[in-house]
Structure formats: structure tokens, C-alpha cells
Amino acid sequence: MIDITNQSLNQIIKRIKTKEISSTDLTKAYIKNIEGAKKLNAFVTTTFDYALDKAKQFDNKPNFDQLLPGIPLAVKDLFCTENFKTTAGSNILNNFVPSYESTVTKNLWDNGSFLLGKLNCDEFAMGSSNETSYFGNVINPVGDQIVPGGSSGGSSSALAADLTPATIGTDTGGSIRQPASFTGTVGLKPTYGLCSRWGIVAFASSLDQAGPMTKDITDCAIMLEAMSGFDEKDSTSINKKKENYSKNLKDNIKGLKIGIPKEYRVDNMPKEIDELWEKGKKILKDLGADLIDISLPHTKYALPTYYIVAPAEASSNLARYDGVRYGYRSEKGKDLIEMYENTRSEGFGDEVKRRILIGTYVLSSGYYDAYYLKAQKVRQLIKKDFDDNFTKVDAILTPSTPSSAFKIGEKTNDPVSMYLNDIFTVPTNLAGLPALSLPAGLDKQGLPLGLQLIGKPLDEQKILNIGYAFEKNCGFKNEIKKWWS
Amino acid sequence: MVVMKSEKFDYFINGDKGKYEVVIGLEVHAQVLSNSKLFSGSPTKFGAEPNEHVSLIDSAFPGMLPVINEECVKQAVRTGLGLNAKINNYSVFDRKNYFYADLPQGYQISQYKNPIVGEGKVLLDMPYGSKEVGIERLHLEQDAGKSIHDMDPSNTYVDLNRSGIALMEIVSKPDLRSPDEVNAYIKKLRSIMRYLGTCDGNMQEGSLRADVNVSVRKVGVKEFGTRCEIKNVNSIKFMQMAIEYEASRQVELLESGKEIDQETRLFDTKKNETRSMRSKEDAHDYRYFPDPDLLPLKLDQKLVDDLKKSLPELPDKKKERFVKDYGLNAYEANVLVSEKEISDYYEEVAKLSDNKLAATWMMGDLFAMLNDKGLNISNSPISAKDFAELVQAIKSGEISGRIAKEVFEIMIESGDNPKKIIETKGLKQQSDPKELEKMINEILAKNKDKVDQYKSGKEKLFGFFVGQVMKSSGGKANPQLTNEILKKLLKG
Numbered sequence: 001m002i003d004i005t006n007q008s009l010n011q012i013i014k015r016i017k018t019k020e021i022s023s024t025d026l027t028k029a030y031i032k033n034i035e036g037a038k039k040l041n042a043f044v045t046t047t048f049d050y051a052l053d054k055a056k057q058f059d060n061k062p063n064f065d066q067l068l069p070g071i072p073l074a075v076k077d078l079f080c081t082e083n084f085k086t087t088a089g090s091n092i093l094n095n096f097v098p099s100y101e102s103t104v105t106k107n108l109w110d111n112g113s114f115l116l117g118k119l120n121c122d123e124f125a126m127g128s129s130n131e132t133s134y135f136g137n138v139i140n141p142v143g144d145q146i147v148p149g150g151s152s153g154g155s156s157s158a159l160a161a162d163l164t165p166a167t168i169g170t171d172t173g174g175s176i177r178q179p180a181s182f183t184g185t186v187g188l189k190p191t192y193g194l195c196s197r198w199g200i201v202a203f204a205s206s207l208d209q210a211g212p213m214t215k216d217i218t219d220c221a222i223m224l225e226a227m228s229g230f231d232e233k234d235s236t237s238i239n240k241k242k243e244n245y246s247k248n249l250k251d252n253i254k255g256l257k258i259g260i261p262k263e264y265r266v267d268n269m270p271k272e273i274d275e276l277w278e279k280g281k282k283i284l285k286d287l288g289a290d291l292i293d294i295s296l297p298h299t300k301y302a303l304p305t306y307y308i309v310a311p312a313e314a315s316s317n318l319a320r321y322d323g324v325r326y327g328y329r330s331e332k333g334k335d336l337i338e339m340y341e342n343t344r345s346e347g348f349g350d351e352v353k354r355r356i357l358i359g360t361y362v363l364s365s366g367y368y369d370a371y372y373l374k375a376q377k378v379r380q381l382i383k384k385d386f387d388d389n390f391t392k393v394d395a396i397l398t399p400s401t402p403s404s405a406f407k408i409g410e411k412t413n414d415p416v417s418m419y420l421n422d423i424f425t426v427p428t429n430l431a432g433l434p435a436l437s438l439p440a441g442l443d444k445q446g447l448p449l450g451l452q453l454i455g456k457p458l459d460e461q462k463i464l465n466i467g468y469a470f471e472k473n474c475g476f477k478n479e480i481k482k483w484w485s
Numbered sequence: 486m487v488v489m490k491s492e493k494f495d496y497f498i499n500g501d502k503g504k505y506e507v508v509i510g511l512e513v514h515a516q517v518l519s520n521s522k523l524f525s526g527s528p529t530k531f532g533a534e535p536n537e538h539v540s541l542i543d544s545a546f547p548g549m550l551p552v553i554n555e556e557c558v559k560q561a562v563r564t565g566l567g568l569n570a571k572i573n574n575y576s577v578f579d580r581k582n583y584f585y586a587d588l589p590q591g592y593q594i595s596q597y598k599n600p601i602v603g604e605g606k607v608l609l610d611m612p613y614g615s616k617e618v619g620i621e622r623l624h625l626e627q628d629a630g631k632s633i634h635d636m637d638p639s640n641t642y643v644d645l646n647r648s649g650i651a652l653m654e655i656v657s658k659p660d661l662r663s664p665d666e667v668n669a670y671i672k673k674l675r676s677i678m679r680y681l682g683t684c685d686g687n688m689q690e691g692s693l694r695a696d697v698n699v700s701v702r703k704v705g706v707k708e709f710g711t712r713c714e715i716k717n718v719n720s721i722k723f724m725q726m727a728i729e730y731e732a733s734r735q736v737e738l739l740e741s742g743k744e745i746d747q748e749t750r751l752f753d754t755k756k757n758e759t760r761s762m763r764s765k766e767d768a769h770d771y772r773y774f775p776d777p778d779l780l781p782l783k784l785d786q787k788l789v790d791d792l793k794k795s796l797p798e799l800p801d802k803k804k805e806r807f808v809k810d811y812g813l814n815a816y817e818a819n820v821l822v823s824e825k826e827i828s829d830y831y832e833e834v835a836k837l838s839d840n841k842l843a844a845t846w847m848m849g850d851l852f853a854m855l856n857d858k859g860l861n862i863s864n865s866p867i868s869a870k871d872f873a874e875l876v877q878a879i880k881s882g883e884i885s886g887r888i889a890k891e892v893f894e895i896m897i898e899s900g901d902n903p904k905k906i907i908e909t910k911g912l913k914q915q916s917d918p919k920e921l922e923k924m925i926n927e928i929l930a931k932n933k934d935k936v937d938q939y940k941s942g943k944e945k946l947f948g949f950f951v952g953q954v955m956k957s958s959g960g961k962a963n964p965q966l967t968n969e970i971l972k973k974l975l976k977g
Contacts, residue, residue, distance in 0.1 A: 080548045093547065100541060102548060199548040206777035234550050235779050313777050316580050319591020320545040324643070336586055336641070363582070363772035372774060 005029050005162040009071070009219035010246075012165050016062075016070050023055035023062075023070030026165075030072055030116060034163045036485035040139045042148075042158040044077045045085050046117040054114035066112030067226045067246075074164035076155045077118040078125055079105045079210070080199040084115065088201040089123040089133035089151075092321045092328045092347030102199025103231045104168065104210045111226040116164060120154030123349045124318065125175055125203040127151050128421040131412055132351040139408070140183060141480050142447055146405045149179030155213050156183040160480055166214045166223050170200060172207045173306050174401075174425025177437035180213055181400035181450030184439040184478035186220045186467070187213045189425075191457050192432035193238035196231030202317040204310040205236075207429040215478075217468040220436070221245035224460060240458065248461055251469040254288030258466075259393035263299035264424060266402060272443045273399045280397055280440055280451040280470070287469050292393055296385040299427055301378045306426040307419060308362050308375035314352075315359025321347060354415065383431040390456045395463050398424050400437040400450035428454050436463045439476050448478065494613045496663030497704065498732055500740045505701045507732040508709055509667055510659035513674060514652050515684040516628065516692035517560045523627050523651035524551030524594065531690050535644040543649040545589035550778050553578075557651040558782065560683040561601050561625050562792050564653055567677045567799055568620050570605025574784045576624075581771045587630035587643050595654075597773045600624035601782065607657075607677070608801055609669040610819045618670055619658030628652050647691075653684065659698065659709065664725035671695070671721050672823065676800050680825045694719045699731045701739065710735070711745040715752050715759055727752040731759045803828055811840040820848055826862045830869045837873035839880045846876055850893055866897050875903040885964055887955075888912050916963040921954075922970050924962075928953045929974060939975060947971065 004012060004021055015021045031048050051072045058070035080086045080098035087093045105115070122132040130138040130153025140148035141161035148157040152169025156179030159167050169176040171189035180187025188211045195210040202208060212223030225245045231237045260281065265274065281291055323329035323343030330342035348356070362371035389396070402423055411418040428435040434457070437450040451470075455463035498505040522529055525542035542549045565572050579597040602623035609616045630648035634641050655674065661667050675686035675693060686693045700712035713731060718724045730752075735745050749768070750759040775781075798806070800822045807818035807828075821831045821844060834843040851872065855865060875892060878884045884892060884907060895906045907913055915921055928950065929936055939946045954967050 086547070088547070096547070098546070098548075100546070197548070198550050201547045202778075204777070233552060235552050236777075312774060316582050316592050316772070316774070319582060319584065320547070320589060322584065322586075322591060324586055325544055325589060326546065337584075340584055360772065363774055365770050365772070368772075368774070 003029075003162075005033050005165070007165075008215040009166040010216075010222060013069060013071065013222070017064045023058040023072075024052065026070065027051050027055040027072045027116070030163060030165070033161070034117065037161055037163055039484040040141060040157050040161055040163075041136050042120055042138050042154045042161065042163055043074065043117045044087055044089070044120050044135050044154070047084055047115050048117075050084075051114055051116045058112070058114075063112060067222055068108065068111045068113035071113040071165060072116040073108060073113045074117040074119050074155075074158050074167055075105055075108075075115065076121050076152050076167070076169045078121055078170050078201045079168070080201065081105060081115060081118065084118065086118065086201065087135070088125070089121045089135060090348065090352070091134040092343070093201070094134065094328055096327050098199075100199060103196035103233065104200065104227045107227050107229060108168070113226075119152075119158050119164075119167065121169075122151035122153065122175075123352050124201065124314070125151035125170055125172055125208075126314070126351050126355055128174070128178060128418050129406070129408070129411065130154065130157075130179075131408065132349055134349060137408055139484070140405050141482075141484065142183060142405065144483065145408050146447070147182065147408055149182035149405060151175040152179050152187075152213065156180055156185060156187070159183065159185050159213055159215065160478065161482070161484070166212065166219050168210055168223065168227060169213050170203070170208055170210050171425075171429065172203045172209075172310060173429050174422040176211045176213055177400050177425050177435060177450070177452060178421060180437040181439075182405035182448065184448030184476070184480075185213060185215060186217055186439065187211065187437045188220050188224060188460070188464075189428065189435050190224060190228060190460055191238070191434045192429075193236050194228045194434070194458065194460070196229070196234040196237050198231055198233040204313040205317060206313060207306075207310055209429070217438075217464055217471050218246060218249060220467070221249050221464050224464075238458070243461060245461055245464055249468050250465050251472055253284070253466050253469045256289045256395065256462075256466065257292050257393040258284050258289045259292050259294040259389055259396040261294050261296045261299065261389075261396060261398060263296050264398040266423065269399075269402050270443075272404075273402060273449065276441050276449050276451065277397070277399050283470055283473050284397065284466070287473060289466075294389045294393060294396070296382075296389065296427070298378065298381045298385050302382055302427040302430055303419065303423050305375045305378045305382065306422070306430060307358070308371050309379060309430070311355040311359035312363050312372050313359070315356045315363065318348075318352070318356060323347070351415075379430045382427055386427075386431045386433060386454075394456075395459075395466055396454040398452045398454065400424060400452040404443045404445070404447035404449055424452060433457060434460045434463060436467050438467050438470055438474075439478060440470075440474055441476060492613055494611070494662070496665065498701065498736045500736050502740055504704045505732070505736050505739075506704050507662060507728065508659050508700045508702060508712075509661035509663075509728060510698040510712075511657045511661065511667065511670065512696040512698070513655040513657075513671070514694045514696075515564075515655060515674070515678060515686070517557050517625075517651035517653055518682060518684055519554060519556045519560060519651060521554055521556075522649040523554055523557050523625065525649055527649065529650050531692075533646055535642070535646065537646060539645040539648065543589065543645055545591070551594060551776070553779065553782065554651065557625060558601070558784070559788075559792060560651070561623060561653055562784070562789060563681045563796065564655075564678060564683045565602030565605065565623055566789075566793050566796055567681045567683075568602070568605035568607060568623065568655070570620055570623065571603035572784065572789050573599065573601055573603055574786060574789070575599065576601040576782045578625075578776045578779045578782065579773045580776045581773055583769050583771060585629070585632075586641060587632045587645070587648065589630070589645065589648060593627050593629065594776055594779070595626035596624035599781075601784075607670065607673055609666060609673055610815070611666065611669060616666065618660045618666075621656040621658050623653055623655045626652050626654055659700075664728050667697075667724055667728060668721050671724070673800070676823055676825075680797055680799050688720050691719060695724060697724055697727060699728055699735070700745075701732055701735045710739075711747050713745065713747065713759070714749045716749055716762060718752055723752060723754055726757055727759055730757060734759065797825075811835055811844070813840070813844055817844045817848065824862065830862050830865070833869035834873040834876060837870065838876035842880055843873070843876050846879075847872070850890065854893075854897060866900065871896060871902045878903055878907065882914060882916055882963065883907065884912055884914050885960070887960055887964075888914065891960070912961060914963045915958050915961045916966060918966060918970065921962060921966055922974070924957060925950075925954060925967070925970050925974055928957060936975065947975075950975070
């Protein structure tokens with residue numbers, strides 16, 4: 001008998017549609033996997049009873065026309081889920097049960113899927129290794145003591161370990177693509193505004209974007225199609241017609257122009273990353289694409305710019321966690337100010353505090369112009385770099401990360417080295433562009449490595465198509481031994 | 486209502502070392518009239534149970550996002566147009582960050598560097614002439630909730646009904662020079678906004694409040710003195726009291742050789758004094774930055790043009806028309822256009838009676854009665870139609886002014902119309918010269934001694950005869966006719 005959970009989402013959907021497997025049996029199979037994988041610590045909350053109930057409802061009255069018929073899905077614990085605890089990986093929301101459903105998850109459920117559980121993540125999505133979560137670090141199924149990336153580390157780990165057929169994460173500076181790269185999976189950060197931010201716990205509003213994390217490109221197209229769409233409740237949502245990404249998936253990329261930016265060859269980058277990039281270029285060239293050398297001169301300023309803009313917005317977004325209306329409240333303190341201080345001291349972890357402090361500092365009077373305002377100007381220049389080059393090329397190919405997944409604890413005492421992990425991913429958040437991380441190979445230690453395809457605004461279909469062609473010709477297969485069960 | 490006090494501006498503070506001028510600027514917070522809040526769909530109705538009108542957005546739940554209410558934007562534009570101000574087609578919402586229990590987001594969404602409305606001006610009618618007050622800007626922002634400290638000895642209660650309601654902050658230039666000018670300015674602003682229907686101006690309910698900036702300088706000095714800001718004053722009377730106290734305090738400091746600290750002060754209405762709330766050094770650093778949840782607000786010029794076309798006639802224009810078309814003097818016109826409802830009432834009365842007499846009687850007896858009863862024109866017990874009938878009865882000579890006062894009283898009590906009252910009570914004026922002459926002859930015959938005294942030079946007695954005629958006619962004798970006949974008969 002085949003292991004259904006080992007299959008990709010699109011294969012599972014086929015088997016559901018042909019009634020080879022029921023939604024209930026599918027759900028039970030994932031529950032069994034999840035129960036055997038506690039060691040990975042990928043879940044903060046499981047909703048098994050609810051999922052089995054929904055699966056039964058589906059089996060009794062199946063609707064096979066939906067995009068995600070009878071599919072159980074675990075999602076990052078940053079999406080508010082009605083009646084199910086939503087923590088954002090933080091003690092300050094440890095007891096928070098929303099009375100509302102985020103637009104993105106609602107879109108998924110409206111397409112036939114249902115909630116299987118809430119996945120661990122870095123606290124308020126601030127981190128690159130899932131080590132800042134109040135609920136403990138998550139382990140990468142590719143190897144014990146290896147981080148799954150962050151902040152969507154619970155998502156990447158659960159997906160790679162077959163604990164959910166697909167999942168969603170959020171990406172503010174690389175939080176979907178870096179964990180995808182670290183686990184040999186596919187991760188897409190869509191164009192800013194393609195997926196509604198309504199009901200997602202905010203980190204940095206001008207950068208946050210939800211996206212799919214899947215086992216292959218076809219799954220990615222299906223999930224993007226299901227979760228995206230205009231939402232009048234989000235003023236930054238883009239009002240455009242919904243696209244059929246999965247139906248329009250094509251593997252012919254002949255004649256497409258692929259830009260290769262010289263600035264992404266950074267100092268001290270491991271040789272393996274460079275080799276992987278070369279391999280990627282060769283595959284695309286062999287498929288008939290034209291490689292064009294391009295320059296994105298402001299790339300080197302992207303990381304410092306990001307670490308001004310993101311903390312600035314976060315320092316303000318996180319002000320609402322004050323213990324007054326919901327969430328954690330400290331019992332200590334003799335007046336309002338002390339209540340605030342104790343609640344926030346006890347409720348937030350170190351990384352969150354660090355970013356609130358940085359953000360507060362860069363917005364302070366006397367520093368605003370030198371930091372925040374300058375960062376906004378640089379952000380425009382970074383965007384312009386992309387705009388200028390996108391008149392010449394269809395997409396841009398880069399490595400996803402400067403290294404493979406590292407060991408737990410390896411970078412926790414060195415925030416800057418941790419931040420450097422995002423060096424290839426943050427420019428696209430600053431520019432609002434779609435970017436896809438594709439599994440492309442393994443390093444010497446057998447750890448997965450990813451390549452990134454950056455597209456024009458709203459050009460998701462094209463980078464998915466390139467990814468689709470790449471996937472068919474790359475020969476990468478994620479072979480993960482289930483050592484934890 | 487502007488009360489005529491003197492013909493010349495004379496609000497100065499005299500110190501031992503000189504004469505000081507008071508410089509005042511106001512930041513008026515006017516609640517926008519709209520059905521729902523600035524960034525959420527919650528109702529804005531006043532008087533609901535605490536926390537009844539609170540959405541997930543108003544209480545800042547995780548993942549909630551603001552969406553601008555188009556009607557509030559239109560109201561701000563209308564107000565800007567009413568203030569003869571520049572409308573900015575590009576404006577930006579910023580976050581003003583600070584912590585307080587009644588500020589759920591931990592920031593107020595406001596407009597900082599790019600307000601929706603720029604410079605404008607307001608005209609005041611002062612006893613010493615017309616005065617122009619500059620408007621610096623008008624911007625949109627969210628109101629905070631309310632902290633209630635006196636419900637419990639050890640706890641503070643928070644009511645978020647007000648949280649997120651749209652406010653217009655209207656910032657004046659430092660052009661005001663006296664408490665009277667502040668009074669006139671607030672009333673003019675309120676009048677304009679009520680005409681426009683953009684703010685109800687209800688100060689008791691807190692829909693109109695102001696921060697008052699006060700400084701003093703010696704007469705003739707060009708530079709401004711150091712100012713103090715008196716926060717959140719919610720009545721004109723308190724604003725005037727606060728300014729008087731604050732200006733004197735500053736003059737005393739200067740006179741004794743001390744410096745004024747730039748600070749934020751509170752007005753204690755019980756002690757009638759201002760006291761320091763926080764100094765400049767302790768001033769909040771609000772860390773303003775553009776709200777990334779909202780795109781810049783871009784106004785279509787056509788929208789602005791359409792709103793401009795649909796504006797109602799505003800007080801200044803109406804005043805001109807009242808002087809021209811109704812022959813009123815500037816003072817009368819000013820009073821009658823001060824509120825849209827008053828001007829509507831007046832126009833209805835004037836249409837059915839006499840322009841000038843209608844103005845006199847409205848500003849006299851009608852206003853006095855409304856004032857006594859704590860009513861306003863909208864809930865006046867006397868309709869414009871009935872009031873016009875009364876004025877017309879005076880004009881036509883059907884009743885005298887004195888009888889009219891009597892009829893007026895009965896109208897208030899009974900709610901009947903003047904015609905009915907005059908008929909049933911038999912109050913119609915005696916204007917038949919023959920009958921009057923007959924009655925007067927009888928009176929003169931009865932008072933022969935007085936007639937002799939009058940004829941021998943005691944002309945003051947004329948009043949006595951008039952009194953007797955009124956007494957005997959029950960006040961109904963036509964006064965003008967009575968005078969004429971009396972004079973004629975006494976000569977003979």
C-alpha cells in the first residue's frame with residue numbers, strides 16, 4: 001500500500017477525486033504522522049477532532065469541483081483562525097482565541113479544505129531559524145539538530161515531514177523562501193497585495209505577504225490560486241481578476257530572458273551555492289532561455305534598509321499587545337505604566353524586544369531622517385533597480401540563501417549573522433515583487449539548497465512556469481528518512 | 486450671538502512695566518458627522534451603552550486593518566471648502582505612537598506632514614469691524630476612547646465607543662487676540678460646520694473641543710512670546726476663563742523677570758486656574774511615520790469640484806443677502822445667519838410678514854423666550870408660520886405691540902395660533918377714530934382738574950391720559966391714533 005502522505009497535493013487531490021481515498025482516511029493518515037512527529041515540535045495546536053468532523057462532512061457530501069476537495073491543511077500560527085488559538089509563537093498571545101478567520105485561511109476553507117492544526121513559527125515571525133518561538137524551536141526533518149529556517153519553520157518542517165499535504169506561511173524578509181530552501185520544498189512569496197493581510201498577525205505591514213509552501217510547483221499553483229484574491233478589508237490589496245495558475249501552468253520557457261544579477265555573488269559565499277547557481281543557469285539555458293547578466297547596484301543596501309523599515313513598523317504594530325483587551329497580562333505592577341512594562345517584558349521574547357527597540361530608535365525624533373526616511377529613499381532605489389532591469393528580462397535567477405540550514409544554537413548569539421541569512425530574500429520584499437524558492441540540490445552534508453526566481457509585479461504565472469520547467473529537468477528529489485518516528 | 490461692547494479693540498493686560506497683548510491660536514477638534522467611524526464600520530451614535538459600538542478594528546485585535554470611510558473624507562473636504570481653504574489632492578495618514586489604555590492600537594492614525602486641507606481663512610464680525618483669522622490646516626484623525634476614573638476607587642474603566650470616530654483637527658494661525666475673539670471664532674467655525682452638516686458642534690457631548698495656545702508680548706513687539714498649550718477645553722466659557730488666567734499668569738512671570746516655560750497645561754474648571762501637565766522636555770516623542778496599512782489618499786479633482794458645487798449658502802454669503810434683500814442692518818443680519826436653522830426660520834417668517842419687524846421680534850421676544858426655556862429655534866414651541874401671523878397682525882395694525890406681547894405669551898402656553906387668540910380673547914385693536922374719540926371725551930370729562938393742569942403747562946400729564954385710555958380699552962386702543970386724538974382734544 002502506498003503512503004498517501006508521501007504524495008504531493010495534486011496527486012492526493014486526484015486520489016480523492018477518483019475516490020481512491022476518503023477525506024477521513026487521508027486526515028487520519030496525517031494525524032498518525034503528526035502524533036509520531038512530536039519530536040519535531042512543528043505544531044503549536046492540533047485540531048484533530050475538528051478536522052475529522054470536517055472530513056466526515058466532506059465524505060458524506062463530497063464536492064469534487066473545488067480546488068482543495070476534502071484536504072486537511074495545517075497553517076502557520078500567524079493566521080487568525082476562528083475559535084482556534086492563534087499565538088504568533090508568542091507568550092503574549094498564548095491564550096488568544098480569535099473570533100474571526102483570516103481572509104487567506106477563509107479562502108482555503110472555501111475551496112474545500114479544513115484546518116488540521118496551527119504550526120510553530122518564530123515569535124511574531126521575527127527570526128530565520130524558528131528558535132525565537134515561545135513554544136520552543138522546531139527541528140528540520142532533514143536532520144536532527146538542524147533548524148528548519150524561519151520564520152515559517154513549523155510550516156517547512158511539517159511539510160517536509162509529511163505532516164500536512166501543503167501549507168501556507170508569511171514572508172516579510174524571506175520567511176517562506178528561506179525555510180523552503182532549508183527543507184527542499186517549494187515556497188512562494190507573492191506580489192505584495194495579491195493575498196490579503198486581513199486577519200494575519202502583523203509584523204511589518206508594508207512587507208508582510210502570505211504565500212504557499214508546497215512539495216512541488218503544481219501544488220504551489222493550486223494553493224496560490226486558492227488563497228489569493230482581492231479583499232476590500234485590506235486597503236493594500238490589489239483589485240484584479242483571479243487567475244487560474246494551475247490550469248495555465250506551462251513548461252515551455254523557450255526564449256524567456258533570465259537575468260543573472262552580479263551583486264548576488266557575495267563575499268564568503270560557499271562554493272556549493274555558486275555551483276548550484278551555475279547548475280540552475282545551465283538547466284534554464286538548456287531549456288531555451290536566454291541568460292542575461294544584469295546589475296542591481298543597490299542590493300548591498302537591502303539588508304540594512306530592511307532592518308530599519310521592518311523593526312520601525314513592528315515597533316508600532318506590536319504596541320497593541322498591552323495586556324488591556326486580550327492576550328497575556330502580568331499580575332504585577334501598581335499602575336497602568338507598570339502593568340504595560342511587566343506585561344510586555346514577560347510577554348515578549350528577546351528577539352521581539354530587540355526589534356521593538358531598534359524600531360523605536362529609528363523613528364525617534366532626531367533619528368527619523370537619518371534612519372527611517374533614508375531607508376525609505378533607499379527602498380525606492382532598490383525598487384527602481386528591479387524596474388529598470390525588468391524592461392530587459394522576464395525573471396531573475398539567484399540563490400535563495402547564502403548557506404544551507406545550520407545547526408540549532410549556531411547563530412542565536414549573533415543576531416547579525418542570523419540576519420545575513422535573509423540577504424538574497426529581503427530585496428524582493430522591499431520591492432514588493434513575487435519570488436519563488438525552488439529546491440535545486442544538496443550540499444556536501446546532504447542538506448537541501450534552493451534557487452530563487454524573482455518576477456515582475458503580478459507575474460506569478462511566469463515564475464511558476466519557469467519553476468515548473470526547472471523542476472521537470474532538475475532531477476531533485478527530497479529523500480527524507482523518518483528518523484524521528 | 487455677538488454682543489456689542491465697545492467700538493474699539495481694547496483687550497490688553499496692563500503690567501507695571503508695560504501693556505501686553507495676548508496672542509491666541511486654537512487647535513479645534515471637531516467630530517465629523519458620519520454614520521460610521523473613520524476606519525471601521527462601527528456606528529458613531531452618541532449615548533450608547535459603554536463599548537456597544539466597538540468593532541474588532543476599533544479595539545485593535547491582531548490582524549485587523551483600517552479602511553478609510555469615504556464619507557468622512559468628503560466631510561473634511563466640504564469643511565475645507567467652507568473655510569475657503571486649499572484642498573490637498575494628495576494627503577497621507579500617519580501613525581502617532583503613544584501608550585494609553587483608551588488607545589487600543591497604541592497609535593492614533595492622524596495626518597502629520599501632508600494634511601487633507603491646507604491654508605484657509607475665517608471672517609469674524611467684531612464690534613470694531615470685520616476680522617480675518619487664518620487657518621493653518623485641517624487634518625483627519627481618529628478619536629481615542631474614554632477612560633473613566635471616577636466609577637471605582639481603584640480601577641479605571643475604558644469605553645471604546647468613541648475610539649476611531651473621525652475628528653477634524655482645525656488649526657488656526659496665532660491670529661486671535663482676546664477671549665471675545667475666541668468666542669466669535671469658535672461660534673463662526675461651528676456655524677460654518679453646521680451649515681455644511683459636517684459637525685454638529687455639540688460641546689456638551691464633546692463633538693467640539695479645543696487645545697488653546699496662549700502667549701503674551703508687549704504691545705508693539707513683533708516676535709511672539711513663549712506659548713503654553715492648554716489641553717482639551719470643552720466649552721467656550723472655559724476657553725475664555727483659561728485664556729484670562731493664563732495670560733495674567735504669563736504677564737506676572739514676565740513682570741517679575743522670570744521666563745515662561747513652553748509647556749502643556751490643563752485648565753482646572755473648579756479652581757479656575759491652569760496648571761502644568763508636562764514640560765517641553767517631557768513632551769511625548771510620537772514617532773510619527775506613514776501608516777503602512779493605508780495608501781496615500783489621492784482625491785480626484787472632479788470629486789472636489791462636485792462637492793464645491795453642492796455646498797449650501799454659507800453664513801457670510803447669506804449675511805450679504807440678508808442686508809441686500811431684506812434691508813437688515815449688519816448686526817441683525819449677523820445674528821440671524823449665525824445658525825442655519827435661525828436663518829431658515831427668519832426667512833419663512835419674513836416671507837409671510839414684514840422683513841424688519843420679523844427681525845426685531847425674533848431677536849427680541851422670541852430669542853428671550855427660547856433662552857429662558859433653554860430651547861433652541863429647532864424645538865421652538867412657536868412655529869415660523871404662527872410667528873409670522875403674529876408679526877403680520879402687528880404690521881397691519883390689527884393689534885398693538887403691547888397686545889402682541891400678551892398674544893405671544895398665550896401662544897406659548899396654549900399652542901394656539903394668533904388669529905384664534907385675538908378673536909376669542911377679543912384683543913383686536915380699537916382703530917375706529919369715532920369710537921376712540923367718544924371714549925377719550927368721556928375720560929377727559931371725568932378728569933377735568935387734570936385737563937386744566939395740563940392746559941396750564943403740566944404737559945407731563947399726557948402720559949396719564951394715555952394710560953387712562955389704555956385702561957379703559959383693555960389695552961386695545963390703537964396707540965398712534967390715541968395720541969393723535971388726545972393731542973387734538975386737549976388743544977381744543
